[in-house]
Amino acid sequence: MIVFPHVGYCTGWRPHLATAVKNGSTYHIAQALTYLYSIARHYTDDVIVVDFNFGEHDDNLARVLDYRPDAVLISSTVNSYDSTKQIAAEVDANSGARLFIGGPAVSSNHFLRPELLEVGVPCEFVVTNKNIFDWVGKVFGNEDKSLQFRTFVPDNRWLSETYPAEVREKLRYTVITSIGCTYKCHFCLNPMVYKINYKDPEILRGELEFLAAELGAGSVSVADPFFFMRQAHSNEIMDVFADLGMPWSQQTCLVTLTDENLDRMAETRCTSVLVGIENFSSGEINKPVEVSQFEDRVLRAKSLGIAVKPSFISGLLDIDYETDVAQIEYIESIIARDLVGNHQIQSNIYSPYIPDARDRLLDVPFRFWGVMPVTAADEDHWRRNLALCDLIYDRVFPETRERYQEVRAEYLDYLAGRETMWLKHRPVPQVPLDKRVFVLTSGTVRA
Numbered sequence: 001m002i003v004f005p006h007v008g009y010c011t012g013w014r015p016h017l018a019t020a021v022k023n024g025s026t027y028h029i030a031q032a033l034t035y036l037y038s039i040a041r042h043y044t045d046d047v048i049v050v051d052f053n054f055g056e057h058d059d060n061l062a063r064v065l066d067y068r069p070d071a072v073l074i075s076s077t078v079n080s081y082d083s084t085k086q087i088a089a090e091v092d093a094n095s096g097a098r099l100f101i102g103g104p105a106v107s108s109n110h111f112l113r114p115e116l117l118e119v120g121v122p123c124e125f126v127v128t129n130k131n132i133f134d135w136v137g138k139v140f141g142n143e144d145k146s147l148q149f150r151t152f153v154p155d156n157r158w159l160s161e162t163y164p165a166e167v168r169e170k171l172r173y174t175v176i177t178s179i180g181c182t183y184k185c186h187f188c189l190n191p192m193v194y195k196i197n198y199k200d201p202e203i204l205r206g207e208l209e210f211l212a213a214e215l216g217a218g219s220v221s222v223a224d225p226f227f228f229m230r231q232a233h234s235n236e237i238m239d240v241f242a243d244l245g246m247p248w249s250q251q252t253c254l255v256t257l258t259d260e261n262l263d264r265m266a267e268t269r270c271t272s273v274l275v276g277i278e279n280f281s282s283g284e285i286n287k288p289v290e291v292s293q294f295e296d297r298v299l300r301a302k303s304l305g306i307a308v309k310p311s312f313i314s315g316l317l318d319i320d321y322e323t324d325v326a327q328i329e330y331i332e333s334i335i336a337r338d339l340v341g342n343h344q345i346q347s348n349i350y351s352p353y354i355p356d357a358r359d360r361l362l363d364v365p366f367r368f369w370g371v372m373p374v375t376a377a378d379e380d381h382w383r384r385n386l387a388l389c390d391l392i393y394d395r396v397f398p399e400t401r402e403r404y405q406e407v408r409a410e411y412l413d414y415l416a417g418r419e420t421m422w423l424k425h426r427p428v429p430q431v432p433l434d435k436r437v438f439v440l441t442s443g444t445v446r447a
Contacts, residue, residue: 001069002036005076005083006052008367017403031176031223032075038155043140049162065094075103078353081366085119092121102126102135107193111446112355115425129441130195149197173217175207177237178224183287186433187354190225192440201236208244219247228256241268253287257297266304278313281323298339311346314388317358321384332395347396349389355428363423372411
C-alpha cells in the first residue's frame, strides 16, 4: 500500500490555500507515486495507491484499511507531514501493517533534523540516498540491483486504479525524463536528494502512448527539475513530442531559453515553461538570473505562443527586507505591464525544506510551510517576513487575499496559544553550503 498524504495549504500551482483539490488541472500528479507503484509492482502484484488529496479523509482511510495491507509506505513532503502523522496514527491503531515513511521530508531531515519527523507510533523511516530504488531493500527484504532509472518502464495503470473517471478527465498528467539538477541552489531539494540521471527517450514514448490511448491524456507536463540540463537529451525528448504531436509543458532555467530552444519548443507544441527565478539579488541562487534577460525571454516566448511561468521566493537568508519588497513590487509591475499574468506566477515565502544551521524554526504545523513564515532570526525578523507574506497577497494575488487572511488568522491564533513560538530541536550541524549536497542523505553527518 502506497499512501500520498494531504499537502496542506500548498495544493496546485502557487499557494491556492485550498484544503481540497477542486480542479485537477492545477494538481500535478506526483511522479514519486508513479515510480513507487511501478517499482513495487516489480516485486508484487498486490499494491495500490491512495491519494489523500482527493475525496474525503475517512473514505480514503477506509480504502487503506479495507485493503488489509501487510505494509504501508507513506511518501511525504514536508508540507504534507501533518497528514502523514494523522494517517500513521490511524494505521497503527487499526491495522497490523508494518509502517514505513519516506519521501523528501524524510530524506532531507532524517539525519540533520530528526525531531521534525516524529510521528508518535512505531515506524521505519526510509531514506533514499540519491537513488530512487533505495527504499526497496528495507520494505521488501531484497533488491533487484539491475533496475536503472534510464531503462526502467513506469507503469501508469495506477492512475485508473486510483482516480475515478470524472477526476481523470481533469488531471494534469505528468512524466519525467530526467532527475537531479546540475545547479546547486542552497535551499533546493533536487541536487541534494536526487542523483542526476536521464530516461531513454523510447521509454518516454511508450509512456506517452499509454497515457493518450488508455487514459485519454491530451497533453502532459514534464516535471523534470531542469529540462535542458543536457542539451542532447532534451533534443531527443523534443523529437519524441514532435513525432507524437502531443502538447506539453516543462520547467527549466532562464539561461537555457535560447532562441534555438524556444523555436524547437514551439515546433513541438510546448505551451508553457516554468522558470525558477527565485530572487534576482540572492547569493543563495546557484544559477544566472537577470531582469533584462528575463523580460526579453518572456517576450520572445510569447511571440511563439509559449507562456513563461516564473517562480519567486521572498525572505531568503541573505536578502534584506527592502530588497524583498522591491522584488515584490517588480512582480506587481510585470503583471501590470501584461508581461505575465498573476495566474502564471508562483511567489512564496522562503521555507527551510533543506536543514540549514542558519535557520531558527517556528513551532507551527507543517500545513503552513510554503505559505506563512516558518523560520526567522528573532521576533522582529519574523514580523518582517509576515509583512512580506501580506504584501505578496496584497500586490500579487489580490483575488486570494480573503482566503489568505483566514489562513493568516489561523496561523497567528496557533502561535498565540504556544508557550513559545520557537521549535525546540537539536542544532543542525554546521555544514558548508557547497558540501551539503554530498552529506544530506548519506548519514555521514548527523545532528
